[in-house]
Amino acid sequence: MRLILQAEPVRVMASAGQAVNHLDERYDGATPDVRDHGFVIVDFGDGTRAMLDLSMFAEGARYQEELAALGPAGKIEALVPGPDRFWPAGQRPSPVPQLVESPRAPKGPRVTHWPVDPRPTRVLSEWAI
Numbered sequence: 001m002r003l004i005l006q007a008e009p010v011r012v013m014a015s016a017g018q019a020v021n022h023l024d025e026r027y028d029g030a031t032p033d034v035r036d037h038g039f040v041i042v043d044f045g046d047g048t049r050a051m052l053d054l055s056m057f058a059e060g061a062r063y064q065e066e067l068a069a070l071g072p073a074g075k076i077e078a079l080v081p082g083p084d085r086f087w088p089a090g091q092r093p094s095p096v097p098q099l100v101e102s103p104r105a106p107k108g109p110r111v112t113h114w115p116v117d118p119r120p121t122r123v124l125s126e127w128a129i
Contacts, residue, residue, distance in 0.1 A: 001042065001050045011043040020057040059086060062095050074103035080116055 002008065016038025018031075025032055036056040043049050058064070064082035068075060077100040081087070087094035099114040 001044070001048075005044055005046060005048050007044040007046040007048060009042045010045050012040065014038060014040040016040075016054070072104075074101070076101050078114070 016035040018034060018036050021036040022032045022034045035054075038052075038054045040052040040054075041049065042051075053066075059082060062081065063079040064086075065078070065080040067078040067080075077098075079095075079098045079100065081095040081097060084094050097114045097116045099112045100109050101112075102109040
């Protein structure tokens with residue numbers, strides 16, 4: 001967000017916990033303290049607010065990743081399903097990645113199917129931003 005907004009955070013609020021993952025593991029006699037769910041809100045100096053909703057145990061959801069940005073012109077969402085190999089064979093085809101644009105005017109969402117690069121994630125410096 002700092003890169004996109006060219007603004008610095010001025011306040012961060014968060015709440016997280018461990019409910020499902022790694023509870024049955026032990027390292028040096030203790031359960032790992034891996035947070036597997038949480039919410040983070042970040043306020044930026046230019047008035048922008050960002051939020052992260054993290055759940056590491058929602059593999060059964062239609063979309064594994066949901067990113068959204070809201071502003072005075074409307075809302076934009078990127079909906080990314082998990083890898084096809086995780087989708088139950090009897091429920092195929094798996095969901096299609098989508099870009100959803102919902103402008104304030106004219107009203108009504110515009111949905112674009114947006115392919116996801118199957119290769120490993122690229123380093124940010126490789127992208128022309």
